[in-house]
Amino acid sequence: MRSLNPACKFISLLAVTVVLAGRMDPLWNTAAFILSAALIIVSGVRIRTLLLLLLPVALAALGMFFTGYRFTADSAMPVSSAAFLSGSSQLVNGITQASRVFAYAGLGYLFALTTDRILMVRSFRRQFHLPQVFAYGLLAAWGAFPHMAMEYRKTKAAFRARGIRVFPVSPALLAPLLVKSVRWSDELSIAMESKGFSARAERSDSSPAKVHLRDWIMLILCCAVLPAASILI
Amino acid sequence: MEQERKAWELKDVIMMAILGVVFAAVYMAVFQGGLVISTALTPFGLANFGFEIIYGIWFMAATLSAYIIRKPGVALITEMLASAIELLMGNSGGLTVVLTGFIQGLGAEAVFAAFRYRRWDMLSMSLGGMASAVLIFCYELYYLNYITLDPALLAGQLLVRFISAVLFSGIICKLAGDGLARTGVVRNYAIGASADIVKIYDEEE
Numbered sequence: 001m002r003s004l005n006p007a008c009k010f011i012s013l014l015a016v017t018v019v020l021a022g023r024m025d026p027l028w029n030t031a032a033f034i035l036s037a038a039l040i041i042v043s044g045v046r047i048r049t050l051l052l053l054l055l056p057v058a059l060a061a062l063g064m065f066f067t068g069y070r071f072t073a074d075s076a077m078p079v080s081s082a083a084f085l086s087g088s089s090q091l092v093n094g095i096t097q098a099s100r101v102f103a104y105a106g107l108g109y110l111f112a113l114t115t116d117r118i119l120m121v122r123s124f125r126r127q128f129h130l131p132q133v134f135a136y137g138l139l140a141a142w143g144a145f146p147h148m149a150m151e152y153r154k155t156k157a158a159f160r161a162r163g164i165r166v167f168p169v170s171p172a173l174l175a176p177l178l179v180k181s182v183r184w185s186d187e188l189s190i191a192m193e194s195k196g197f198s199a200r201a202e203r204s205d206s207s208p209a210k211v212h213l214r215d216w217i218m219l220i221l222c223c224a225v226l227p228a229a230s231i232l233i
Numbered sequence: 234m235e236q237e238r239k240a241w242e243l244k245d246v247i248m249m250a251i252l253g254v255v256f257a258a259v260y261m262a263v264f265q266g267g268l269v270i271s272t273a274l275t276p277f278g279l280a281n282f283g284f285e286i287i288y289g290i291w292f293m294a295a296t297l298s299a300y301i302i303r304k305p306g307v308a309l310i311t312e313m314l315a316s317a318i319e320l321l322m323g324n325s326g327g328l329t330v331v332l333t334g335f336i337q338g339l340g341a342e343a344v345f346a347a348f349r350y351r352r353w354d355m356l357s358m359s360l361g362g363m364a365s366a367v368l369i370f371c372y373e374l375y376y377l378n379y380i381t382l383d384p385a386l387l388a389g390q391l392l393v394r395f396i397s398a399v400l401f402s403g404i405i406c407k408l409a410g411d412g413l414a415r416t417g418v419v420r421n422y423a424i425g426a427s428a429d430i431v432k433i434y435d436e437e438e
Contacts, residue, residue, distance in 0.1 A: 014328045021376045053323075056268050063271045063280025070278030071383035093381050100378055108330070112323035120321070133246050138314060141250030142321060148254065171405075175412065177255065182418040185251040189244035197243070 001043045001110065006120040007127035008215035012222035013107050019230050020103050026092070028230075029099035036106030043114045053109060054102075061101040069094030117142065123209035132203055140188050144181075151180050241304065244421070249298050249307060253314035256294035260319060263287050281386075285393040289401030292362040295341040296402040299361070300353055300410040303423035308345055308361065312338030329376060336372050340365030341402070353424075359403030366391070366398045 001009070020032055040050055072093040118139065125135040155176050159166050166172050271283025294315040295308035316334025341361035348357050370391055374380045379387060410424060419425045 010328060014332075017328055021378065024378050024381070056265070059268055059272050059275075060280075063275040063283070066275050066278040067280050067382065067386075071386040073381050073383055096381070097378060104329075108328055109323065111328055112320065117321045133241075133243065134250075134310070134314070137243075137246040137250040138253075138317060140247060141254045141314075142318065144251060145254050145258070148258065152258075171409075174255075174259070175409070178409065178413060179416055179418050181251050181255050182248065182413060185248040186244060186418075186421065188251070189242075189247040192247070193243060 001039050001114040002116075003214070004114075004218060005127065005209060005211050005215040006115050006123040007209070008211055008219050009111060009115065010120075010124075012218045013111050015223040016226060017104060017107055019227050020100070023230055024096055024100075026095045026099040029096070029103035033099070033102040033106040036103075036110040040106075040110050040113055045113050050109070050113075054105070057101060057105040060105075061098040064101050065094040065098035067094075068097030119209060122205065126205070126209050127211065136192070136197065140192065141185075144184050144188065147184065148177060148181060152177055241306075245302050245304065245307070246310075248302065248422070249311040250314050250318075252294055252298045253311055253318050256290075256297075257315045257318035257322060259293075260291060260315070261322060263290050281390055282393060285390050286397055287401075288366065288394045289362055289397035289399070292337055292341060292365040292398055292402035293406050295338050295365065296358045296361050297406040297410055299341065299345055300358060300406060301413070301419050301422050301424045303350065303353060305346065305350055306342065308341040309335070309338035312341070312365075333369065333372070336368050337365040340368040355403050355407045358407055359399040362398030362402030363395055365402070366394045370394065 016032060020029055023029075037050065041047060069090045072090045121130075121135050121139055121142075124130045125132060152173065155173050156166065159172065164172075267284040267287050269283070270286065271280040274280050274283050292312075295312040298311035299308040313331065313334045316330045316337075319330050319334075320328070341364060344357060344361040344364045370379075374387075413419050414424050417425075
């Protein structure tokens with residue numbers, strides 16, 4: 001999965017998500033999740049890391065199970081769950097909602113854990129024709145993220161040193177971070193312009209992201225074969 | 234002259250991207266908070282409300298950046314950049330986070346466009362957030378299979394989402410934007426032109 005072109009991988013997995021959303025089938029959702037988890041592990045991600053990431057997902061899935069179970073659309077309503085599900089029981093609706101959470105999270109993590117961030121932006125720029133000003137702006141902002149995290153920790157430590165307790169997303173913490181962020185954005189844009197970056201002049205790429213045969217196979221499988229199978233089965 | 238004033242500069246794009254990063258980090262942080270509330274409401278089947286209460290936070294990047302920069306397209310692009318950053322960070326909601334960002338940004342952008350990008354106040358920002366809430370809710374009926382849930386529950390969810398949108402993307406973003414303007418750090422943007430600057434924030438001070 002790591003060697004696939006990020007833009008093609010994105011489109012492929014997005015197509016799978018859309019098919020699952022239309023299908024509303026717990027079996028398909030479960031199959032998608034198991035396959036995603038297997039591919040993540042095969043790609044070298046530690047099982048413990050994956051399990052830790054799936055912990056909040058499991059809680060969200062449990063919540064959706066109870067919501068689906070207790071609040072199924074009644075068959076007398078204009079919109080009936082019975083029209084969309086293979087079974088009409090509350091239990092099936094609950095399981096469908098819960099399995100959907102696992103399936104989407106599995107596909108999301110499959111992309112996030114097996115994709116290089118920089119390569120992803122470069123691939124989006126080339127394959128999706130993302131304007132370079134956004135691509136480089138995104139990369140520049142992404143580069144500033146560690147500074148923001150550090151600034152956040154420093155502000156939090158300063159409050160703690162004064163004996164003041166603050167919530168993780170307290171305005172008292174976010175206000176200085178916003179001020180700093182605006183300053184960084186100014187400095188970044190000046191630095192980029194001073195180094196010759198222009199939003200209009202076209203740039204070349206030393207190692208452009210290419211689409212290989214394996215990417216086409218993945219695209220055909222996810223964007224053509226899977227939707228066709230979903231209609232036929 | 235008007236065309237030149239509305240054209241995007243590099244500093245605008247970097248500002249949008251940086252705000253995207255800040256709010257993507259906030260989204261990730263509040264997701265954990267939402268999960269705690271959601272888990273507490275799980276036995277009652279009301280887990281969705283745990284996230285509905287804070288849903289307005291997801292519209293903040295769009296309204297705040299538009300309020301500061303005040304140019305066409307800013308709300309839409311900032312929301313998309315924030316969602317792209319969320320994708321980079323690893324998002325449990327799945328790959329459609331970028332599509333979600335597009336839909337949410339489109340709602341806010343439509344309202345600012347309806348005001349011809351001339352009205353920048355709590356009303357336009359609140360309506361922007363509410364429009365985002367409506368559009369994303371329609372999308373979730375399909376994508377999150379909400380169509381199979383009780384319509385009364387869905388109506389309740391939408392009501393709470395509206396309140397959250399007004400609170401976070403309207404009231405708090407307006408206050409945050411005005412607060413930033415007063416510090417002087419956004420004096421080079423449209424919001425700075427009309428701001429009553431009380432302190433020029435300086436790193437060296």
